[in-house]
Amino acid sequence: MKGNEAIAEAAIRAGADAYFGYPITPQSEILEYLMAEKPHERTGMVVLQAESEIAAINMVYGGAACGRKVITSSSSPGISLKQEGLSYIAGSELPCVVVNVVRGGPGLGTIQPAQSDYFQAVKGGGHGDYRLIVLAPQSVQEMADFVDLGFELAFRYRNPVMILTDGALGQMMEKVWLQEQKPRMTIFPDWATTGKTPDRERNVITSLDLDSAEQEKFNLKLQNKYRKLEAEEVRFEHTDTEDAEYLLVAYGTSARICQKSVRLARDKGIKAGLLRPVTLFPFPKKPLKELAAKVKGILAVEMSTGQMVEDVRLAVEGKVQVEHYGRMGGIIPTPEEIVDAIGKNFLK
């Protein structure tokens, strides 16, 4: 099935309580699939087409604040519209899953795949000091798997999770193994606004605190959560890094292509390896730093003008030369041109 359809089906099977969305290419199949599949008959899941991405993310806020598993999806321009809501969700410490099937930008840009929303996804995106947990799938299988994983992390940390994917993975068809149907939750978190019963104090979901000292305390609490994420939830994969002299760093679609580039490079006698961050926040700083001590050069490959490369440079602390190779505007790089880029940057 298509990556977008896999996300939709995975949401039903993860026991999601609701999806709120608004159509935008290249991710409309998620809403279309859910409407056609009638999950209210299968699990009781609510699916609603909102009047805008802004309304959709605020519906996510309302549902998440009731302690429910709520998911939304969009693509770059729509994700920009959701930033206000994401900031409120992060500031109210609500769990949810947000899928960004990235297309090229800025502005209306193109409907073709890109990875140009990295900064927005991993640095916060909206106003205020906050982070999303960002998962980067590289296959239709991971598109499906990361929905359930996303809910698990979102509820464990009371934090919004973004699945940062792109138009190529959204539209790509692959075989996918789907998990068995999980039942929807029947017991909700104790902070949820489910109606104040006499045995407890009222629950209030808000991100407002006019007392500066309290607001600072809350900011420090959020930062502690993010440090805990960095200590415990970093996920990454590596390919042929044991003896690598040149390291490619890439996520999502770019990582998929780089796997082929590693093989092509090795056929040419270039000892290449690949580190693929699976979580973009928290970023795999430690494994990168360790590899930086062993390799002669690092090439960050992204479908952007170079965003993740900044985090790679921060992680390696100047220990080794770090370069960037990217295509923009919806163009996907070929494995060959990435091998050429290794040569041009490091083998002159």
Added chain:
Amino acid sequence: MAENTGIKDVVRDENLVYKKTSVLTDKVMHYCPGCGHGTAHRLIAEVIEEMEIQSGTIGVTPVGCAVLMYNYLDIDMQEAAHGRAPAVATAIKRLMPDKYVFTYQGDGDLAAIGTAETIHACNRGENIAIFFINNGIYGMTGGQMAPTTLLGMKSSTSPYGRDVHMMGNPLKMTELVAQLPGTWYVTRQAVHTPASVRKAKKAIRQAFENQKLKKGLSLVEIVSNCNSGWKMSPVDSNKWMAENMFPFYPPGDIKLEGKLVGKE
């Protein structure tokens, strides 16, 4: 010889004719003395107590003067982003259809930044109640022009009075949403006299009761004063409201049981 009755002898449970509802907390309200918000809050709290739906009610507060409403009502509440309360309430009601869900919004929140969310929640016929406080001004940010500011009315961003050519006309959102098939009950009330308070309470109760019917959205507008923003005494502001606001925003029912009042 008559007994000597002191105040302590009078204040007894059996003599009580009125007391503060248990759904209001003891937190001192931050509203300016004379403002209508406190009365509107009390009426909502009283209705919740009388209907015995404290555990069955979720409220959504706006951005504006009523942003801290969750400090005053002893129910589960969510604080929405500016204008987004109807979207937030939509999700709560869809996920918990047996709960009573309401939003409480000012004119800037409901009729400017949240116009789309308001119209679409009304048009979908969400089974929620919207309580719309219209005082024709942005109170919390210091008295700027609102979508409902009257023509000629002065504010900090219309210091020479609202000029139709430059700033457009005041928006009658209540009449506008009454046209939509998704609204079941639309009314305009006030809380400036004992008689209007009693009527407003009935309307609020109706908006809660309607949620049992699942026939659509109920919107209760409460035309209110903002004595600080209008730079008047509380008494003068209520007089000014009746003389100037009511001709443009006339109190009364606009839509009953899904039918526009005065139309077939």
